[in-house]
Amino acid sequence: MVHVIIMAKQLSERRNMIDIPRHNLLPLVIHPPHKVLHIHTSDRTAFKQCRRKWFFSSPLQLNLERAWPNDKLWLGKLLHEALAHCVVSNPTVTGTMWSYPTPQGEKDIYLGGPLTVDNLEEVFEICQKVARANLAQKMNWQGFSPEQEEELDGLLELGLAMCHTYMLWHKRVAKFKVIASEVPFSVPLYDYRSGNRLRATYDGHIDFVMDDTEDLRDPNLWLGEYKSVAQMRDPERLQFDEQWTSYIWAKQQEQRGGDKKDKYLGVVYIELRKKKPRIPDIVYQGKRVSCNKATDTTPDVWLETVAQLEGWEGTLEELEQNIHRRADTDYIAMLDNLYEKERQGKGYVRITWVRHSQAEIDHVGKSIVHEYYDMRRPTHIVPTPTWDCTWRCDFKEVCLALNDGVDITEYLYGTGEYVERIGYYGDVRDE
Ligand code: SF4
Numbered sequence: 001m002v003h004v005i006i007m008a009k010q011l012s013e014r015r016n017m018i019d020i021p022r023h024n025l026l027p028l029v030i031h032p033p034h035k036v037l038h039i040h041t042s043d044r045t046a047f048k049q050c051r052r053k054w055f056f057s058s059p060l061q062l063n064l065e066r067a068w069p070n071d072k073l074w075l076g077k078l079l080h081e082a083l084a085h086c087v088v089s090n091p092t093v094t095g096t097m098w099s100y101p102t103p104q105g106e107k108d109i110y111l112g113g114p115l116t117v118d119n120l121e122e123v124f125e126i127c128q129k130v131a132r133a134n135l136a137q138k139m140n141w142q143g144f145s146p147e148q149e150e151e152l153d154g155l156l157e158l159g160l161a162m163c164h165t166y167m168l169w170h171k172r173v174a175k176f177k178v179i180a181s182e183v184p185f186s187v188p189l190y191d192y193r194s195g196n197r198l199r200a201t202y203d204g205h206i207d208f209v210m211d212d213t214e215d216l217r218d219p220n221l222w223l224g225e226y227k228s229v230a231q232m233r234d235p236e237r238l239q240f241d242e243q244w245t246s247y248i249w250a251k252q253q254e255q256r257g258g259d260k261k262d263k264y265l266g267v268v269y270i271e272l273r274k275k276k277p278r279i280p281d282i283v284y285q286g287k288r289v290s291c292n293k294a295t296d297t298t299p300d301v302w303l304e305t306v307a308q309l310e311g312w313e314g315t316l317e318e319l320e321q322n323i324h325r326r327a328d329t330d331y332i333a334m335l336d337n338l339y340e341k342e343r344q345g346k347g348y349v350r351i352t353w354v355r356h357s358q359a360e361i362d363h364v365g366k367s368i369v370h371e372y373y374d375m376r377r378p379t380h381i382v383p384t385p386t387w388d389c390t391w392r393c394d395f396k397e398v399c400l401a402l403n404d405g406v407d408i409t410e411y412l413y414g415t416g417e418y419v420e421r422i423g424y425y426g427d428v429r430d431e
Pocket residue numbers: 049050051052053383384385386389393394395396397399400
């Protein structure tokens with residue numbers, strides 16, 4: 001039997017109202033018809049990945065997350081934040097302020113001047129400091145264990161290396177203009193069959209909007225996403241990243257009935273490999289940088305090493321021109337090899353442009369409407385176990401316990417392992 005309960009806004013209220021049974025049919029949160037559902041993009045993703053995960057995590061259901069962050073997702077979130085600050089063309093800001101909690105009250109960090117990609121490492125470090133303080137507060141200032149400190153330090157080191165790699169790549173490759181970062185949207189949903197407005201919105205954030213033309217009167221806009229990846233995989237899979245097609249649909253919906261008709265051509269993905277490029281060896285009694293083609297590095301880090309060895313003070317671009325001028329065939333061959341790896345998508349940063357047809361975009365819009373109906377009154381909260389559960393799901397232990405018929409109520413609400421998610425956009429409101 002499916003238990004039906006009414007949505008409660010506060011965790012404590014939910015806790016009193018939810019009676020999780022000892023079998024794998026969970027009680028659903030059913031929203032009264034007058035409530036407006038604000039469906040966040042992460043809701044859709046979780047709902048389609050695994051309904052059980054959606055049930056635990058969605059603001060439309062239990063709205064829980066693990067108190068200690070998932071290291072892979074935490075790093076990605078911090079990188080997004082730092083990139084959002086630093087990779088906007090012609091920034092007009094003259095200073096940026098961050099606040100972070102301490103046991104004695106709020107403190108601020110101020111960074112003067114406009115933010116550019118050159119500040120990326122510094123901003124990442126600040127974002128990490130703020131996130132660490134928020135985490136400490138979430139854990140009631142009990143302090144981190146040595147293992148937890150080590151984990152956070154490792155993420156900081158890796159994140160800084162990734163920022164450095166990205167910064168060098170961006171300065172060499174990125175000729176595009178990022179005109180806005182972290183762009184929010186919230187569009188009303190309509191039933192495409194009847195045209196009736198539904199009591200729901202589709203909400204989210206777009207990592208960045210990019211213009212690939214010089215003509216500001218007729219911009220060609222692309223929506224962009226950063227992805228941090230363990231390794232570069234087949235770019236064809238990006239064609240199936242339906243979440244981003246939904247963002248184009250949302251931007252088109254914002255223009256519904258208005259005069260503004262921006263053209264959104266597709267999605268641009270910037271993938272960052274989660275690895276520190278290897279610093280090449282110095283060989284020939286400290287006189288040359290190794291030209292071993294198996295060195296897993298980037299053209300920029302390799303050139304940086306040459307610059308350090310030679311005491312070069314110009315830009316890396318000038319250093320490369322110099323290497324060509326003096327016809328250093330080994331160095332030229334090494335650089336060609338590293339550039340070729342990057343062109344083949346085997347480097348550390350990859351940019352991929354994916355166009356979507358209008359039919360495809362409209363199809364996604366219809367899917368969102370169907371998913372809205374399913375989310376408003378979900379019938380079966382079935383789990384979708386895959387091998388990815390091991391790294392992608394914060395509820396894997398709870399899920400296995402539930403399969404074993406264990407009462408998970410205490411584990412979810414009484415151990416401090418899980419807390420209510422805050423700062424997410426999926427929501428239910430009286431409107
Ligand atoms: S562990 Fe897998 S099957 Fe279980 S809730 Fe998480 S995603 Fe779903």
